Amino acid sequence: MIKVLIVEDDPMVSEFNRRYLEQVGGFELIAIAPSVADALHILDHQEIDLILLDIFMPGMNGFDLLAQIRKLGQGVDVIVVSAACDSQSIKKALRYGAVDYLIKPFEFERFKTALSAYREWVSMTKDQEKLSQAELDIRMLHPNPLTVPSELPKGLTRNTLKTVWENIQETKTSSFSTEEMAKRVGISRVSMRKYLSFLTDIGVIEMEVIYGSIGRPIYQHRCLKPESDLIKRYF
CATH class of the missing domain: 3.40.50.2300 (Response regulator)
Structure with missing residues (x-):
């Protein structure tokens, strides 16, 4: 308390x-x-x-x-x-x-x-002993939820966002790719990319780039705060 x-x-x-x-x-x-x-x-x-x-x-x-x-x-x-x-x-x-x-x-x-x-x-x-840039930006760039977008971006729906978030919560702190989450939720990778981009923008998940020895970099996502109250305003 x-x-x-x-x-x-x-x-x-x-x-x-x-x-x-x-x-x-x-x-x-x-x-x-x-x-x-x-x-x-x-x-x-x-x-x-x-x-x-x-x-x-x-x-x-x-x-x-x-x-x-x-x-x-x-x-x-x-x-x-x-x-x-x-x-x-x-x-x-x-x-x-x-x-x-x-x-x-x-x-x-x-x-x-x-x-x-x-x-x-x-x-x-x-x-958390350390904060990511995304987490810090929520406080520094968005000191309170009034400055965070009050509505979902065009093309996103509340029901799908809720389903995406529930699946992300199940991953806890494990990393996941756009493709992996798209398969879990049952939507296209293009659509999933939009939802993950929005969740990154409001600071409840973060994206990291993993560079392998060959091929394109792999974009992984991780949930920062599974119990965040911030996301609930969009349901």
């Missing part, structure tokens, strides 16, 4: 955030802090993985907390939840290392998207 601290001085907003958090699996609310001083006290005594942080509060503000966290080198991530929508505030939060920025008021779906993306990243980095 990802341990969460909500830092918010408005009781109504903190309650909304708490209720939203309860609806997203994999997170445990440790405490709600109405001020930066309270948040620092909690961080000194509790293990926290993620802070949902408001910016403007009486006394020290959210930027002060971000600065203190970075100064101390604490391994805690921050998602800013603020009404501040000016570019300077957003840039400042990102420079301090905020992993996402939610502008109040926001819908539950945007909240869920931010938390789901963070959970996916935590799971990926926890289970």
